[in-house]
Amino acid sequence: MAMGEIMIFEAEWKKFLESELPRKFDKYDSYNDTRDGPGNLLTKAVEAIRNGNADRFLQALDDQTMDWWGDQVYGSFSERMPEFIKYLKSEYEWDTQQEEEAELEEVETDEDHEYRLILEDMLLERMNDNWWILLCETPLFVYNINKMHSLGWVEGENADISYELNQNPELKKFYKESGLNKDMFSELVCNGMDYDVQGIIGGIVDAGDILKAMVEGDTTFQVDQTIVALHNGLVGSGYFVQPTGSIKLNLKEKMDVDFGSYSLGDVYGTNTWAWRAR
Numbered sequence: 001m002a003m004g005e006i007m008i009f010e011a012e013w014k015k016f017l018e019s020e021l022p023r024k025f026d027k028y029d030s031y032n033d034t035r036d037g038p039g040n041l042l043t044k045a046v047e048a049i050r051n052g053n054a055d056r057f058l059q060a061l062d063d064q065t066m067d068w069w070g071d072q073v074y075g076s077f078s079e080r081m082p083e084f085i086k087y088l089k090s091e092y093e094w095d096t097q098q099e100e101e102a103e104l105e106e107v108e109t110d111e112d113h114e115y116r117l118i119l120e121d122m123l124l125e126r127m128n129d130n131w132w133i134l135l136c137e138t139p140l141f142v143y144n145i146n147k148m149h150s151l152g153w154v155e156g157e158n159a160d161i162s163y164e165l166n167q168n169p170e171l172k173k174f175y176k177e178s179g180l181n182k183d184m185f186s187e188l189v190c191n192g193m194d195y196d197v198q199g200i201i202g203g204i205v206d207a208g209d210i211l212k213a214m215v216e217g218d219t220t221f222q223v224d225q226t227i228v229a230l231h232n233g234l235v236g237s238g239y240f241v242q243p244t245g246s247i248k249l250n251l252k253e254k255m256d257v258d259f260g261s262y263s264l265g266d267v268y269g270t271n272t273w274a275w276r277a278r
Contacts, residue, residue, distance in 0.1 A: 009088065009107055013115055016084050017122050021076075026130045038135050038207070042277045045135055045207045046257045049142060054214040061131055073120045081108065081115070132208035141227055141258035141265065141273040142210060143202025144250050149174040151230070153195045161186040174199040178228045184241050192230030192239025200229045202258075203247055204273050214251055221249045229264055236262040242272075 028034070038045070041061065048057035085104055094103070107115065151171050161182065165172045175185050178201055203223030213221050226247050229240035249255065258264050258275055265275025 010114065010118065012088065012091070013084060013118055014122070016087055017080070017119060020080055020083070021122055021126060024126055024128060026128050028130055028133055030133055030136075034133055034136060037278060038138050040277055041134055042138060042207065042274060045138075045211055046140070046259045048211060048214075049140070049207075049255055049257050052214070052251075052254065054211045057211055058131065058215070061134070073116065073123065076123065077116045077119050080119070132212040135208035135211065136206065138207040139204045139273045140207050140210070141202055141229075141275070142205050142223075142249060142255055143200050143227075143258075145254045145256050146250075147177070147201045149177075149199035151193065151197050151199050153193060153197070161189055164189065171199075174201075177201060178243075179226075179245060180228055180241065180243055184243060188228060188230060188239055188241050192237075194230070194232045194235070194237050196234060197230045197232045197238070200227070200231060200258075200264075201247065202227050202229075202249070205249070207274070210249075210251075219250065219252050221251055223247050223249055229258075231258075231264045231267075233262050236267050238264045238267050240264060240268075 041057075041064070044057050044060040048054050085108060088104065088107070149170050151174060152168060165175060171189070178185060178188075178199075180188065204225040204227060205221065205223055210221055224246045226243050226245055227240050228243060229238060231238035258273065260266070260276065263275045264270075265273055
């Protein structure tokens with residue numbers, strides 16, 4: 001067999017892989033790749049939501065998993081190449097043993113990594129990049145900034161809610177937008193109003209779900225677990241209630257996430273949503 005015929009092996013390699021590789025597969029395992037939690041990916045997810053750019057998260061993920069993916073490709077290559085050599089030996093007739101050894105060594109050493117690149121391309125074609133599961137079951141408190149209200153200050157637990165609503169137009173506007181009944185709103189105000197407090201209407205969303213919606217170009221995202229809160233991020237104070245009913249986040253408008261030191265989650269140490277990387 002002439003050396004020029006080595007190119008035939010590339011076609012044979014593709015044909016061999018067609019039957020060896022799964023037709024479709026998920027890139028990430030829903031158990032093994034998620035059991036340790038999102039780690040620093042959570043911080044990257046929060047940054048992406050705040051910046052309205054999920055591509056920044058995907059780039060960080062690619063950088064972080066580059067070596068892991070390379071190992072996956074190499075492992076698949078190392079597993080299948082010996083079987084491919086056996087296949088070639090069974091399919092081709094060789095003039096001499098020396099010629100056979102030379103030709104097969106050319107394939108096995110693959111100094112230009114052509115066979116490995118062919119394998120990787122085929123894996124990428126068949127792979128479902130289910131990156132969002134790396135953040136699954138990671139709840140975040142997310143809200144549109146244009147739904148925030150600067151509310152000033154009232155006399156805490158002794159506040160008369162009817163009086164305060166009449167005296168504070170911004171508080172009255174927040175009350176109407178919150179969807180709370182008067183008793184629940186009174187509970188919120190009496191426990192959470194402070195100097196320079198911000199009124200927030202948002203909800204609990206799965207980090208992976210909202211980033212996936214952003215990547216897919218969705219304009220709105222329905223939230224079934226609503227949070228209405230008062231928060232002073234300068235001193236770390238606040239209060240929140242969880243009314244029934246759903247709201248919609250506008251994915252095209254500026255969003256923020258309750259995350260980090262002095263966040264409302266930090267104030268309560270709550271496990272209702274993730275407010276720090278673990």
